[in-house]
Amino acid sequence: MAEQIIFVILAVLTIGSALAVVTNRNLFRSALALMVTFLGVAGFYVLLEAGFLAASQLLVYIGAISILIIFAIMMTRRMMQTSEASFNAQWGLGLFAAMVVLVILGFVIGNYWPLAPADMFLQTRTPVSDAVIENSVVELGKAIVSPNAFVLPFELASILLLAALIGSIVVAWPPQEENEA
């Protein structure tokens, strides 16, 4: 019962702040609301007893990505401006993409509906054994580098990140002529 209540609170927090992200006219406040959304998702991970994922979510999304977004806003826009007109006319395209995602999600969830037998409604689920939780980080680490599991996607993601890193250095490198002068 307690879990369901926490889930509803988290869901309201996540969706509410996500709505604030897209409706707020102040870009800085939108970015802050985005952080709350990320925090809500981290809360879901905690609820699912995936502590490592929750901590990663906090470290990567709130500690790094949101900060990066805020920096980009502060550096490029007039940051003390309290309200801003939208600067492109792609809301129709955005709406279309969002609708496609909604339809796909609805289709997937509908395929598995009902997610649990009706008599399990509002019941406490069977708790995950402590041994599994205790070992989860070790298992995750092994799975990432094991050839039978996820080593290929892991290495591909690493190469992608490396390419982005090199790309950013190339972009930020001062032009050679200016350097000579």
Add this chain to the structure above:
Amino acid sequence: MEFLKSLVELTLFDYLRQVWGNAAWVEVVLDIIGVVVVSTFCLLVVVFLIWLERKVIARIQDRIGPNRVGGKYGLLQTVADVLKLLSKESFTPADADKPAYNAAPFLIVISALLMWAVLPFAPGVVGVDLNIGLFYILSVSSISVVSLLLAGWGSNNKYALLGAFRSVAQLVSYEVPMILSLVVPILLARSMSTQDIIGAQLVAPFMFVVPLSAIIFFISSLAETGRTPFDLLEAESEIVAGFHTEYSGMKFGMFFLAEFMSTLFMSGLFAVVYWGGWSLPILNMILSLFGVTPIDLSVIAFGRLIGLVVFFVKMFAVYFVYIWIRGTLPRVRVDQLLNFNWKFLVPLTLVLVLVVAVVDKLIPAEMGVLGRAAIHLMTNLLIGFGTIEVLRQSARRKRLLVEEVETAVSHHDDHGHGDHGHDDHGDHAMHGADVVAAH
């Protein structure tokens, strides 16, 4: 006797569990008591820390420091200061972004408090023994960056915003070597849990196994807590007071509080990860050299009490070094700060992590704990001296380049205007540096 022993063996919580039974609400109440006790300790110890810092800094600078309020040593000086801060008006600037401005001090204190949850004070005395302990600390501490941005942006002041920019650049950068240097003890202990890391150091503290990682962690923890020589976030002589320029009263006090709490926490973390926390690794090391089994504080009588004292001695010893550095070193420049991090600390730590991982894999299993420690120490010292040698070479190259240009410039000057060809050596050095920079 049996009764006395049970008093020592039992914690207060075990006692309460016996009295109250095993109902579900008992655990909840015990959790709440634990949270209240730990947070109250953290908040109150700051009063002592501020007094200690002022007193030690005063002695370093050949002053007396606080000596009026509360007897001969001025022990109650900070209590008076706290009362003053509490009684001040809670003021919000008119053009501030009120939610952001008011949320920032609370967020920073929350993130500083949350970290204490996984710090082990004594055998078995830890808030929660998470299996991702160190990772939890890193992720929670990253929230403080958000509150600095909130404070800087919310107060609608250019100095505050500049301070926030600086602090975010600094904190986000120094998080990288901090995480990477913590990977080394995690590798050696095969666990991220703070208790397991102490368990892995019963014989050899990681300070003597991987000193390089310890030094890197210490430097980046100085930067993460924004202390001298990395106190650019609130450099008074440059940007008034940085991100908390517009704050006054207890809201300012909360930033101060969070800074001291996280500094003490970092000293505690350093003591846990590199000095063995509540265990007595140095004594154990000497004992095991003579073939005596190490003392395990978690099983002997009074072990918890001894462990608590040992941990506090270590924590405050490390804290003293923080104060000592503050009283000794000048502030670095912002470009030096970032260059030092990205061009020196990060590559060095990456090399260190790689080498430690490979060496640890190569050491045969029958080497024993001390043999392992010795091999790791050797590789660490090799990397350390190698780094110093590389630095020396590159410094010499730069110096030669500057000298070369300098002689060329001074020749040129002699021909050009002979009367003040030799006036100021420093001037020539400047010319030389300019020419080098132009090249």
